[in-house]
Amino acid sequence: MLWGILVPVVGWIALAAVIWVGHGVILTWTHNFFYGRVHSRWLADFFQLLHGLLLVLPPFLWACLGPSFYQGEWDTPWGRVAIAHGIICLFALPVLLLVTWRRWARVNPPGVRLENRERLDPDECPQARLGGAGLRNWLAHLKFNETLHPEIVEYSLELPNLPPAWDGLRLMHLSDLHFHGTPEREWYQWVLEQGMRREPDLVVCTGDLVDGTHFHQWIGGTLGRLKWREHALVVLGNHDSWYGPDSLRKDLKRLGFKDLGNRWQVIQVRGEPMVVGGIESPWFAGEPNLEDAPAEIFRLLLSHTPDHLAWAAKHQVDLMFAGHVHGGQVCLPAFGPLVMPSRHGRSLDRGWFQQGKTRLYVSKGLGGTHPVRWNCPPEVMLLTLRTGGKKP
Ligand SMILES: [Fe+2]
Numbered sequence: 001m002l003w004g005i006l007v008p009v010v011g012w013i014a015l016a017a018v019i020w021v022g023h024g025v026i027l028t029w030t031h032n033f034f035y036g037r038v039h040s041r042w043l044a045d046f047f048q049l050l051h052g053l054l055l056v057l058p059p060f061l062w063a064c065l066g067p068s069f070y071q072g073e074w075d076t077p078w079g080r081v082a083i084a085h086g087i088i089c090l091f092a093l094p095v096l097l098l099v100t101w102r103r104w105a106r107v108n109p110p111g112v113r114l115e116n117r118e119r120l121d122p123d124e125c126p127q128a129r130l131g132g133a134g135l136r137n138w139l140a141h142l143k144f145n146e147t148l149h150p151e152i153v154e155y156s157l158e159l160p161n162l163p164p165a166w167d168g169l170r171l172m173h174l175s176d177l178h179f180h181g182t183p184e185r186e187w188y189q190w191v192l193e194q195g196m197r198r199e200p201d202l203v204v205c206t207g208d209l210v211d212g213t214h215f216h217q218w219i220g221g222t223l224g225r226l227k228w229r230e231h232a233l234v235v236l237g238n239h240d241s242w243y244g245p246d247s248l249r250k251d252l253k254r255l256g257f258k259d260l261g262n263r264w265q266v267i268q269v270r271g272e273p274m275v276v277g278g279i280e281s282p283w284f285a286g287e288p289n290l291e292d293a294p295a296e297i298f299r300l301l302l303s304h305t306p307d308h309l310a311w312a313a314k315h316q317v318d319l320m321f322a323g324h325v326h327g328g329q330v331c332l333p334a335f336g337p338l339v340m341p342s343r344h345g346r347s348l349d350r351g352w353f354q355q356g357k358t359r360l361y362v363s364k365g366l367g368g369t370h371p372v373r374w375n376c377p378p379e380v381m382l383l384t385l386r387t388g389g390k391k392p
Contacts, residue, residue: 174192
């Protein structure tokens with residue numbers, strides 16, 4: 001008797017759990033898709049709240065069905081909704097597994113080599129208040145949290161047809177610093193100092209510098225300390241677009257950064273020309289008109305979001321840097337990240353990608369509005385160019 005009741009109950013609970021996972025997967029897709037496009041801060045916050053509410057909705061729906069549904073009377077209006085919802089959610093699971101498998105099967109593009117990965121110890125930072133004064137600073141001190149434990153990642157990239165003068169040229173890539181109080185300004189100074197020890201020739205920064213106009217005043221004391229041999233290049237991100245982007249651009253220009261927001265120019269690097277461009281859409285209107293750029297010159301593109309990879313490949317970009325997605329910040333073992341603000345979901349989450357001849361590096365970034373990271377430490381990336389390699 002008891003067994004006869006227990007088996008169906010356990011069966012329904014197991015089925016509900018699987019359907020709920022599929023429900024979460026679909027919501028994650030719609031969240032990622034929308035958040036990768038949205039312009040307004042208000043709309044982004046509203047959409048996140050809506051997704052949070054939708055995530056907890058299924059148990060209420062199932063509770064409303066009543067005992068008759070679980071005894072086989074499915075042909076009611078709510079019953080039909082529950083069946084349709086369940087079938088759609090179950091279909092999402094194989095797609096999730098396929099995307100996860102593709103993520104695991106991914107390999108670096110030819111010519112890319114990991115040279116060194118150094119995890120920094122925040123105890124070496126002399127500033128005591130590492131968690132800073134940000135709104136959610138207590139999160140930074142959670143035991144599992146990697147927010148205060150950055151790494152310096154060093155790659156080399158062998159490319160065909162590089163000017164011989166660029167052999168050994170070193171670029172330092174910064175992204176998504178998100179100044180908002182946590183971590184403290186001294187933490188950023190310390191991390192950037194570690195990157196500077198590698199003596200970059202170019203500094204490239206792919207946006208989301210500030211989370212509040214008040215934090216413009218951090219720019220001089222952090223990025224203002226950087227040194228480079230050739231150039232420093234920057235584009236802004238979606239968070240910058242919400243907090244005084246015009247004055248931020250002025251601050252950066254004062255420090256010597258070239259603002260590449262939706263434009264391109266030719267610069268001289270070790271006496272050789274390089275086309276450098278930046279793309280900040282959809283948060284700032286326009287895109288660089290690379291059709292007018294000299295075709296035979298190496299093209300470097302900075303983009304806040306990695307979603308412009310196809311655009312870059314179409315415009316014969318050689319090397320592209322992006323950020324925005326923060327590597328997902330929280331990455332489950334074997335599965336990877338959950339929430340990714342990209343039209344491509346988890347497909348362009350972190351590291352190296354290639355489309356056409358374009359090599360793209362997506363940074364995990366240094367900060368985040370929510371200072372929580374797991375299996376996804378903040379990073380400064382250094383890339384050394386090497387001449388050679390085969391044409392793609
Ligand atoms: Fe960001």
